[in-house]
Amino acid sequence: MKVVIPMAGYGTRLRPHTYSRPKPLVNIAGQPVLKHVLDSLDGLEVDEYIFIVGYLGDQIKEYIKENYPDTKAHFVVQEEMKGQSHAIYLAKDYLTGPAVILFSDTLFDADIQAIVNSDADGVIYVKEVDDPRSFGVVSLDDAGNITKLIEKPDNFANKKAVVGMYYLRESERLMAAIKQQIDNDQIKNGEYFIADALQNMINDGAKIRSEEVSVWLDAGKPDEVLKTHRYLLETGFDNSAEIDANGNVIIAPVYIHPSAKLNHSIIGPYTTISANCDIHHSIIRDSIINEGAVVSDTTLEESLIGEEATIKGRYHTLNVGDKSTLDFS
Numbered sequence: 372m373k374v375v376i377p378m379a380g381y382g383t384r385l386r387p388h389t390y391s392r393p394k395p396l397v398n399i400a401g402q403p404v405l406k407h408v409l410d411s412l413d414g415l416e417v418d419e420y421i422f423i424v425g426y427l428g429d430q431i432k433e434y435i436k437e438n439y440p441d442t443k444a445h446f447v448v449q450e451e452m453k454g455q456s457h458a459i460y461l462a463k464d465y466l467t468g469p470a471v472i473l474f475s476d477t478l479f480d481a482d483i484q485a486i487v488n489s490d491a492d493g494v495i496y497v498k499e500v501d502d503p504r505s506f507g508v509v510s511l512d513d514a515g516n517i518t519k520l521i522e523k524p525d526n527f528a529n530k531k532a533v534v535g536m537y538y539l540r541e542s543e544r545l546m547a548a549i550k551q552q553i554d555n556d557q558i559k560n561g562e563y564f565i566a567d568a569l570q571n572m573i574n575d576g577a578k579i580r581s582e583e584v585s586v587w588l589d590a591g592k593p594d595e596v597l598k599t600h601r602y603l604l605e606t607g608f609d610n611s612a613e614i615d616a617n618g619n620v621i622i623a624p625v626y627i628h629p630s631a632k633l634n635h636s637i638i639g640p641y642t643t644i645s646a647n648c649d650i651h652h653s654i655i656r657d658s659i660i661n662e663g664a665v666v667s668d669t670t671l672e673e674s675l676i677g678e679e680a681t682i683k684g685r686y687h688t689l690n691v692g693d694k695s696t697l698d699f700s
Contacts, residue, residue, distance in 0.1 A: 372415055372416055372417050372418055372468075372469050372470065372471065373417070373418060373419055373420070373421065373466060373467075373468070373469070373470045373471070373542065374412065374415075374417050374419075374420045374421070374470065374471045374472075375420075375423065375459055375462050375466070375470060375471070375472050375473070376408065376420065376422050376423065376473050376474070376475050377449070377455060377458040377459060377472075377474060377475065378393065378395050378422060378423060378424060378425075378474075378475035379423050379425025379426065379428070379448075379449035379452065380394065380425065380452065381425075381426050381452075384591050384592035384593075387677070388675065391427075391678075392427060392430060393424075393426060393427040393428065393430055393431055394475065394476060394590070394591070395408070395475040395476075396430055396431070396434060397590065397596065398643065398645060398659060398661055398662075399590060399596060399600050399603060399659065400600055400603035400604055400626050400643055401608060401610075401626040401628065401643055401645070403434065404475065404476065405431070405434065405475060406438070407590075407603070408475055408477065408478065409439075411473075411478065411480075411483075412471070412483065414483045414484060415471070415483060415486065415487070417471075418443065419443035419445065419465070420435075420442060420444045420445070421446075421447060421465050421466070422435065422445070422446050422447070423448075423449050423459070423461055424446055424447070424448055424449070425448060425449045425450070425452070428446065428448060431446070445462075447461045447462055448461075452562075453561065453562060454558075454561075454562030454563040454564055455474075455562070455565040456549045456552055456553070456563035456565050456567070456568045457553075457563045459472060459545070459549065459565065460546065460553070466542040466543065466545075466546060467542065467543060468541065468542060469539065469540055469541070469542065470538075470545075471486065471536065471537065471538050471539075472536070472537040472538075472545075472565070473535065473536045473537075474535035476589060476590040476591045477534055477535035477536055477587075478586075478587075478588040478589075478590060478599060479498075479536065479584040479586060479588065480584060480585050480586035481496055481536075481582065481583075481584035481586075482582065485582045486538045486582075489538070489580065491516075491578045491580040492539070492540050492541065492544065492572070492577040492578050493537065493538055493539045493540065493545075493569070493572065493577060493578075493579035493580070494537070494538040494580050494581070495509060495517060495520075495536075495537050495569070495579060495581050495582070496533075496534050496535075496536040496537070496581070496582050496583075496584050497509055497531040497532060497533055497534060497581045497582070497583055497584070498532055498534050498584050498587040499530050499531055500530055500532045501530070502527070503529060503530045503531075503532055504523060504524060504527075505523060506523065506532035506533065507520060507521065507522045507523070507532065507533040507564075507566050508520070508521050508524055508529040508531055508532050508533065509521070509529065509533060509581055510529050511531070511581060515580055515581065516578055516579065517569075517573060517580065518573065519570065519573070520533070520566040520567075520569055520570050522566055531581060532587075533566070534584055534587045537569070544572055544575075544577060545568060545569075545572065548569070548571040548572045548575070549563070549568045552567050552568045552571060557571075586602070588602060593675055596675065597657060597658075597673055597675070600641065600643065600659060601641045601657070604624035604625065604640075604643075605624055608624075609623055609624030609625060609626065610625070610626055610627065611623035611624060611625050611627075611639070614627050617633070618634075618635060619633045619634070619635065619636050619637070619638060620636075620637040620638070621638050621639055622637070622638065622639035623639060623640060624639070624640055624641060625638055625640065626643045626644070627642075627643075627644040628644060628645050628647075628648070630646045630647050631645065631646065631647065631648040631649075632649045632650065632651075633650050634650070634651035635651060635652050636652065636654065637653075637654045637655070637656075638650070638655055638656075639656060640656060640657070641656065641657040641658075642655050642656055642657065642659075642660070643658075643659045644660050645659075645660060645661050645662040645663075645664070645678075646662045646663070647662055647663045648660050648662065648663065648664050648665070648666070649664075649665045649666070649667075650665075651666075651667050651668075652667055652668045653666050653667060653668065653669050653670065654669075654670040654671070655670070655671045655672075655674075656671075656672050657673050657674075658671050658672065658673065658675070658676065659674075659675050659676070660676045661675075661676060661677050661680070662678045662679070663678050663679040664676050664678065664680045664681070664682070665680075665681045665682070665683075666681075666682045666683075667682070667683045667684075668683055668684055
């Protein structure tokens with residue numbers, strides 16, 4: 372099994388944090404989004420990974436080599452932002468046999484063994500949503516096979532939204548479908564979408580089934596990052612039972628790194644305090660404080676604070692990038 376993870380975008384919806392780091396390395400519940408994504412594939416026998424990188428891609432490469440030294444990984448640079456299919460097609464020299472395509476801001480809870488046990492040509496993971504008009508959705512026949520992929524429908528007839536994870540039993544067929552897509556100029560707003568390539572496969576006779584996920588989380592913009600953060604702290608990443616409060620008040624769920632320094636502060640609920648942070652005389656809830664940040668004499672809620680940022684004084688909801696200084700005292 373091979374896994375392709377496109378992650379070459381600029382992450383503009385998560386600025387200012389993505390000015391200094393790629394979106395997959397944004398911290399949620401004590402670890403980068405990318406680690407959460409890779410952990411979601413536990414249970415699959417993955418032979419190698421192909422990471423499609425771009426802006427700040429060297430940081431991705433460094434992270435994988437440092438934290439997954441025994442993993443066979445290739446790094447392919449997408450120099451032009453021409454969409455999902457274009458990114459995946461760059462991995463064609465490495466793709467044979469079964470493959471998973473997984474986008475780097477897609478976090479989910481699903482039966483991963485559905486891939487191993489499937490006799491279909493492909494599997495697309497979906498989640499039923501109340502309002503499908505902002506998503507790509509699938510239409511199914513009576514046997515549960517996908518007949519059509521529809522991007523941002525104008526009605527509510529199909530509510531099964533595509534979450535961003537795909538399995539192909541023969542990845543070569545997807546490559547051929549993408550080539551057909553590019554040759555036929557199946558492009559929208561300057562981008563080649565994977566939905567059109569998969570539709571080419573279906574039109575050519577491929578049997579592609581849907582598999583529903585129970586949880587689908589997004590890590591693409593600040594409010595969704597905080598929503599995802601809350602879920603992760605509730606489902607296994609809370610380490611409040613291991614923390615010596617030492618005069619502070621800790622309200623679970625939280626993740627507090629052992630090297631963080633707390634002094635006369637109230638932390639939580641739904642808060643991450645990362646490594647080497649210095650927090651004193653502050654109240655912090657529903658927030659992520661990144662490595663090396665200093666927060667003093669303030670109250671923060673629903674905030675994202677970058678690495679080595681310094682925040683002082685008054686009550687705020689903040690979205691502060693790395694190495695920033697804000698003093699409201």
